[in-house]
Amino acid sequence: MGKKVISTVSLAGCFGCHMSVLDIDLKLLDLVELVEFNRSPLTDIKTFTKKVDIGLIEGGCCNAENVEVLREFRKNCDILISLGECAVMGGLPALRNHLSLEECLEEAYCNVPTNKGNKIIPKHEDLPELLDRVYPCHEVVKIDYFLPGCPPSGDVIWSALAALLNGDEPKIAKHLIKYD
Amino acid sequence: MSKIDITVDGVKFSVPENINLVEALSHQGIQVPTLCWYQGMDECLGTCRVCTVKVGGRHSAACTMKTQKDMTIEFDTDELKDLRRGVIELLFVEGNHYCPSCEKSGDCLLQAQAQDMEMTHSRFPYEFNNYDLDFSGKNILLERNRCVHCKRCTELFSDDEGHKVFSFIGKGAETRVVFDHEREKKLSPHKAKEAMDLCPVGAILVKGQGFSKPYGERKYEKEPLWEKK
Numbered sequence: 001m002g003k004k005v006i007s008t009v010s011l012a013g014c015f016g017c018h019m020s021v022l023d024i025d026l027k028l029l030d031l032v033e034l035v036e037f038n039r040s041p042l043t044d045i046k047t048f049t050k051k052v053d054i055g056l057i058e059g060g061c062c063n064a065e066n067v068e069v070l071r072e073f074r075k076n077c078d079i080l081i082s083l084g085e086c087a088v089m090g091g092l093p094a095l096r097n098h099l100s101l102e103e104c105l106e107e108a109y110c111n112v113p114t115n116k117g118n119k120i121i122p123k124h125e126d127l128p129e130l131l132d133r134v135y136p137c138h139e140v141v142k143i144d145y146f147l148p149g150c151p152p153s154g155d156v157i158w159s160a161l162a163a164l165l166n167g168d169e170p171k172i173a174k175h176l177i178k179y180d
Numbered sequence: 181m182s183k184i185d186i187t188v189d190g191v192k193f194s195v196p197e198n199i200n201l202v203e204a205l206s207h208q209g210i211q212v213p214t215l216c217w218y219q220g221m222d223e224c225l226g227t228c229r230v231c232t233v234k235v236g237g238r239h240s241a242a243c244t245m246k247t248q249k250d251m252t253i254e255f256d257t258d259e260l261k262d263l264r265r266g267v268i269e270l271l272f273v274e275g276n277h278y279c280p281s282c283e284k285s286g287d288c289l290l291q292a293q294a295q296d297m298e299m300t301h302s303r304f305p306y307e308f309n310n311y312d313l314d315f316s317g318k319n320i321l322l323e324r325n326r327c328v329h330c331k332r333c334t335e336l337f338s339d340d341e342g343h344k345v346f347s348f349i350g351k352g353a354e355t356r357v358v359f360d361h362e363r364e365k366k367l368s369p370h371k372a373k374e375a376m377d378l379c380p381v382g383a384i385l386v387k388g389q390g391f392s393k394p395y396g397e398r399k400y401e402k403e404p405l406w407e408k409k
Contacts, residue, residue, distance in 0.1 A: 085280055088301045089272075090308075092281060097308035136306060146300035150280035174406055177295045179279035180286070 004053040004165055007077060008040040011066040012093045012134055013059025016151040017084035018042070021056070023154030031158075034165050039076075048076045054164055056083045056157075057143075060090045061135045065128035074141040079164060083157070085150040085179060087137045094134040101132055145170055149178045186251040200224065201245040201253070202231055210255060211409050213264060213293050215271075215380050216330035217243035225331045230267050230293060233260060261297070268294050269302035276308060276325035277381075283390030284382030286398025290328060291381075296405040314358070318365045319372040320384060327357050327383035337375050339363050345375070346384075357383065 010018060018041060024031060037043045038052050055077030061067050074080055085091040096104045105121045137143050147156050153176060160170035181196040188210060195204040202212045203219065215228040224243040231242040234254035242253075254260060271277075271290060279285045311324035333346040334357065345363045350356050367375070372386045395401070 082301070085278075089306055092278060094306075094308060095276075095278065095281075098276070098310035133308060136301070138301065139305060148300050172298070172300070174295065174298060175404065177298060177300070179277075179291055179294065180282070 003036045004034060005038050005050060006035045006040070006054045006056065006161075007038045007048065007052045007073065008042060008056040008083075009058065009069055009073060010041060011057065011059035011070060011087070011137075012062035013084065013086045013091070015041075015058070017056075017058035017087075020084075020149075020151035020154055021157055024158045025154060027154075027158050031161065035161075048072070052077045053079065054161065055080045057081065057087050057137050058083045059086045060093060060137060061131060061140050062093050063128040063130050067131070067140055070137060070140055079144045080137075080141065081145045081147060081160065082137045082143045083147050084152055085148060087143075088146050088148050089136050090134040091150065094136075097133040101130055105130075147172065150180050153178075184247060184249040186247055186253060188253045189256050195247050197249065198246045201233075201235075201242045201247055201251075204247045205242070205253075205255070209409075211405070212242050212255065213296065213405070214243060215289055215293060215328065216332060221336075223335075225335060227330050228267070228271070228328060230264055232264055232267065239263075265297040265299055266303070268297055268299060269304055271328050272299075273302045273304045273306045274309065275328065275381075276311070278325075282326065282382045283385055284326075284376075284379075286393065286395070286401055288382055288400070289380035292400035292405050295400070311356070315387075317359060317361065317387070319367045319369070319387060320359065320364055320375065321387050322357060322359065323383050323385060324356060325383075326381045328381055329355055329357070330380060332378050332380065333357065333375060333384060337378055339367055339371055 008018065008021065038050060039045045039048045055073045057070065057073060057080060061070060082088045086093060090097065109121045110119055145160065147160055149156060156172050156176050159172065163170040183194045184197045185192055186195055188205065193208045195208065202214060202217060205212055206219065212231045212233065215230040216225040217231060226241050226244040229241050232239055233242045234240070235245055236252055268290065272294065277290070279291055282288065285291060313324060314322035334344070334348055337346060339345050343363055345367070346357055346359050348355050349358050375384050376386045
C-alpha cells in the first residue's frame with residue numbers, strides 16, 4: 001500500500017497551527033514513514049499534483065482567494081479537517097465581523113494612530129477582494145472533522161491523523177480539547 | 181426529611197422529597213451540567229436550560245424542578261446529550277466567544293461545559309452580533325459580547341450595603357446587562373472580584389486583573405468538570 005497523501009494550507013490564520021503540526025515532535029518521524037506531503041507550505045508545493053487523502057485547513061475565509069483555495073482543497077482532498085479556532089469559527093480575524101468592511105479598512109489604513117497622512121485604501125486587481133466578513137470554513141465547504149484550539153496541540157493533531165491513517169474515526173480525548 | 185423514590189434512566193433512587201433535582205441527582209453521583217445554577221444556590225434562575233432533562237417524558241430544566249414521589253427522569257440519553265450540547269453551541273454562536281483572547285479562558289464555565297460535552301464546533305451559523313462594551317466603570321469592565329444572560333449578577337450579587345448593582349435593560353434579543361455607576365464606583369476590590377467570579381463567562385471583568393493565572397493553573401484545568409463525575 002502506498003503512502004497516504006496530506007496537504008495543508010493557511011488561509012486567514014497566523015501559521016500557529018502549522019507550528020503545532022511541527023510540535024508533533026519525534027512522532028513526525030513516524031508520520032513521514034506513513035505519509036507524503038503534497039501541496040503545503042511545508043513542502044512549498046503550490047498546486048496539487050495528485051489526489052490527496054487528508055487536507056488540513058488552518059484559518060477561516062477572509063477574502064476571495066481563501067474561498068477559491070478552500071474549494072480547491074475540497075475538490076482534491078477526500079477528507080478535510082478544520083484545524084484550529086480560526087478555521088472552526090473565524091477566530092481573531094473574525095473580530096472585524098461586527099464592523100462594516102468600509103469602517104474596518106478606514107480604521108486600518110487611514111485612522112490608525114501611526115498613520116502619517118495616508119488616505120489611500122489599497123485596491124488593485126492583483127489583490128484578493130476582501131469578503132464582507134470572515135467565514136468559518138464549514139460555512140463555505142463541507143468539513144469532515146474539526147480540531148479546535150489556538151492552536152490545537154501537537155498531540156491532538158497526531159491523534160487525529162493517526163486515527164485516520166488507521167482507518168478509524170478521529171476522536172479527541174476530552175482533556176486535549178481546548179478552545180484557546 | 182422524608183425520602184421518596186425517583187427513577188433516573190430506569191434506575192431507582194431514594195432521595196429526600198422536595199429538594200432541587202440537580203442537587204438530589206448530584207448526591208446520587210449523577211452530575212447534571214449547569215451554567216446558571218450552582219451548588220448551594222437557594223433559588224434557581226432557570227435561564228440557561230443547559231440542565232435540560234426529561235421529567236415524565238417532558239423536557240424540563242432540572243434546576244427548576246423539585247423531587248417528587250415517583251418522578252421518572254431521563255438524563256443520560258443520546259437525544260438529551262445532543263440537546264444539551266446544542267444549547268451550549270447556541271450560546272457560542274449567539275455571543276462572540278473568542279476564547280483565545282478572553283481573560284476568563286480556563287476559568288469559564290461555558291467553555292468547561294463545552295469541553296466536557298466534547299464540542300468541537302457549533303452546528304449553527306455564527307451570528308457575530310454587535311454588542312457594546314461598557315468600560316466606563318471604575319472597577320468593572322462589562323464585556324457584553326460574552327454575556328449569556330444567565331442573571332447570576334442581576335439576581336445574586338449585591339454590594340457591601342446589600343444593594344443590587346447589575347440589572348438588565350431591553351427585551352428579547354436586545355436585552356443587555358448594565359450596572360449602577362454610583363454603586364459600581366464604591367465596590368470594594370473584594371466585591372468586584374466576587375462579581376467577576378460569579379459570572380460564569382468573561383462578561384464581568386475586574387479592570388487590570390485579566391490573565392492573572394498561567395496556563396495549567398486555571399480553574400477548570402486544575403478541576404475539570406468530568407473529574408467530579
